[in-house]
Amino acid sequence: MTRNTFDVVVIGAGPVGENVADRVAQGGLTVAIVERELVGGECSYWACMPTKALLRDTAALRAVHSLPGARAAVTGEPDVAATLARRDAFASHWHDDGQVTWLNQAGISLFRGVGRLSGPRTVEVTDTDGDRITLDARQAVVVATGSGALLPQIPGLAESAPWTSRDAAAAASIPARLAIIGGGVVGAEMATAFAALGSQVTMVARDGLLPAVEPFASDLVAEALKARGVALHLLTEPESVHRDESGTVRLALADGSTVEADDVLVATGRTPGTGDLGLEHVGLTPGAWLHVDESLRVVGPDGTPGDNAWLYAAGDVNRRALLTHQGKYQARALGDAIAARANGTPVDTTPWGRHAATADERAVPQVIFTDPEIASVGHTAASAEAAGLRIRAVEYDLGAVAGAALHADGYTGRAGMVVDEDRKVLVGFTMAGPDVAELLHAATIAITAEVPVDRLWHAVPAYPTISEIWLRLLEAYGRED
Numbered sequence: 165m166t167r168n169t170f171d172v173v174v175i176g177a178g179p180v181g182e183n184v185a186d187r188v189a190q191g192g193l194t195v196a197i198v199e200r201e202l203v204g205g206e207c208s209y210w211a212c213m214p215t216k217a218l219l220r221d222t223a224a225l226r227a228v229h230s231l232p233g234a235r236a237a238v239t240g241e242p243d244v245a246a247t248l249a250r251r252d253a254f255a256s257h258w259h260d261d262g263q264v265t266w267l268n269q270a271g272i273s274l275f276r277g278v279g280r281l282s283g284p285r286t287v288e289v290t291d292t293d294g295d296r297i298t299l300d301a302r303q304a305v306v307v308a309t310g311s312g313a314l315l316p317q318i319p320g321l322a323e324s325a326p327w328t329s330r331d332a333a334a335a336a337s338i339p340a341r342l343a344i345i346g347g348g349v350v351g352a353e354m355a356t357a358f359a360a361l362g363s364q365v366t367m368v369a370r371d372g373l374l375p376a377v378e379p380f381a382s383d384l385v386a387e388a389l390k391a392r393g394v395a396l397h398l399l400t401e402p403e404s405v406h407r408d409e410s411g412t413v414r415l416a417l418a419d420g421s422t423v424e425a426d427d428v429l430v431a432t433g434r435t436p437g438t439g440d441l442g443l444e445h446v447g448l449t450p451g452a453w454l455h456v457d458e459s460l461r462v463v464g465p466d467g468t469p470g471d472n473a474w475l476y477a478a479g480d481v482n483r484r485a486l487l488t489h490q491g492k493y494q495a496r497a498l499g500d501a502i503a504a505r506a507n508g509t510p511v512d513t514t515p516w517g518r519h520a521a522t523a524d525e526r527a528v529p530q531v532i533f534t535d536p537e538i539a540s541v542g543h544t545a546a547s548a549e550a551a552g553l554r555i556r557a558v559e560y561d562l563g564a565v566a567g568a569a570l571h572a573d574g575y576t577g578r579a580g581m582v583v584d585e586d587r588k589v590l591v592g593f594t595m596a597g598p599d600v601a602e603l604l605h606a607a608t609i610a611i612t613a614e615v616p617v618d619r620l621w622h623a624v625p626a627y628p629t630i631s632e633i634w635l636r637l638l639e640a641y642g643r644e645d
């Protein structure tokens with residue numbers, strides 16, 4: 165069998181694996197990346213990019229409709245085919261040539277096939293013809309194999325040709341009736357998209373709609389979905405699913421009701437991409453999420469890397485934060501850590517150090533592209549209390565800010581901040597309202613930099629912008645004498 169040796173071998177060429185490879189190459193190391201499907205991963209072809217493209221046209225249309233002068237100029241119906249065509253372009257028509265060109269330019273060697281650990285520092289790659297090649301890593305192997313859709317064990321579901329997020333993101337047409345199981349981020353975004361594109365959507369959300377965000381934010385999204393005709397079945401779940409000969413899918417719910425649809429989207433969370441990775445050859449458990457230390461080295465049950473100090477994991481597969489930007493942040497930290505260890509330069513894994521992914525625990529930003537959008541970073545009031553922090557949370561009506569009133573007639577939104585009372589710094593910030601996504605980064609900086617609340621009074625928001633919400637929240641919090 166052919167053998168090749170590199171300093172670093174990365175398994176999985178999603179956004180995270182690509183960034184790891186780039187970082188170690190920039191650190192002067194040789195690097196191979198193994199990909200079994202498309203270079204660019206889930207995010208590029210079946211997740212972030214196509215789903216946001218599905219949402220964008222109708223979001224722009226809603227913005228126009230909130231302004232009478234602009235509304236008068238828009239008279240036709242939405243062109244769904246054009247939306248789907250633009251989505252196809254954003255998914256690069258499911259071809260990865262562009263990303264492969266980038267890998268070549270960055271000096272990264274691509275091996276197509278399934279990568280499996282076959283022993284310490286060794287990865288075996290099997291291509292579609294069954295041919296195998298062995299890659300030896302002098303310094304490190306990085307697992308960046310992402311996650312896949314979780315299919316719950318509901319009787320009849322697997323036999324009912326359910327959609328996963330991949331099918332929704334790449335849908336060639338819009339079903340007349342779509343049932344969605346799961347009220348998390350995927351469920352909420354796809355309910356927003358498909359309802360706007362013409363589906364009659366029904367959601368079944370066992371733990372409520374968007375249970376991980378501030379309740380004021382999920383309430384606003386629930387109200388908006390209902391106003392657009394989405395039927396919400398909250399705090400119940402399907403007991404069985406059946407697709408009959410005519411193609412209709414029927415979901416029998418635990419609360420006794422029945423949902424009928426033409427397609428059913430399962431959006432009930434993710435499973436780690438570790439089932440067929442050869443983890444058993446390095447003493448780890450196949451199919452499990454990988455646990456990591458501060459510099460993203462995989463740790464065993466005793467919490468240390470042990471004999472596997474050469475093995476790292478980044479992105480969805482370590483379950484720290486299932487978001488592209490957070491995985492890429494991990495990639496920068498661990499890529500630099502691998503290069504530093506190889507070059508014998510210091511590795512700084514202290515909190516906020518160059519080689520520690522501290523923000524994963526303290527300041528994860530997320531935008532949920534529902535309508536209204538939810539933009540949040542750090543803790544909610546509930547998660548801060550659960551973490552044992554002594555906090556005070558304040559909220560304010562976003563629609564009462566002059567910039568928001570100007571932005572759209574009838575602007576409806578709300579914002580809240582969570583202050584750590586012992587340190588007098590922000591630990592959480594959430595906004596729910598039209599077009600709040602681009603406002604989020606100020607809050608991310610305030611939390612990451614641990615700017616004292618006293619100093620935030622000197623960060624003056626321009627008038628009349630929606631950012632004046634910062635002033636209103638500070639006023640609601642109060643100023644110490």
Ligand SMILES: Cc1cc2nc3c(=O)[nH]c(=O)nc-3n(C[C@H](O)[C@H](O)[C@H](O)COP(=O)(O)OP(=O)(O)OC[C@H]3O[C@@H](n4cnc5c(N)ncnc54)[C@H](O)[C@@H]3O)c2cc1C
Binds near residue numbers: 177207213437
């Ligand atoms: C519908 C949807 C929408 C989303 N929208 C957003 C969003 O708007 N913003 C955001 O930040 N996040 C979003 N996410 C999350 C985001 O997609 C993931 O966090 C991100 O893709 C994780 O990147 P990754 O590189 O860790 O994994 P992936 O993107 O899953 O890439 C892993 C790669 O590894 C390959 N691979 C796996 N096993 C092997 C193997 N054994 N050998 C070789 N190759 C292998 C896979 O083929 C894949 O290409 C969304 C997720 C979903 C499902």
Ligand SMILES: NC(=O)c1ccc[n+]([C@@H]2O[C@H](COP(=O)([O-])OP(=O)(O)OC[C@H]3O[C@@H](n4cnc5c(N)ncnc54)[C@H](O)[C@@H]3O)[C@@H](O)[C@H]2O)c1
Binds near residue numbers: 531
């Ligand atoms: N804009 C974004 O940033 C974005 C967009 C989409 C996805 N993502 C990421 O993708 C990940 C996966 O998203 P997701 O929505 O699949 O998972 P999730 O964990 O966010 O939500 C899954 C939901 O399904 C519900 N559920 C589970 N089993 C159920 C059942 N049998 N019946 C009814 N409801 C059930 C759960 O209560 C949960 O709320 C998220 O962690 C998110 O970070 C991010």
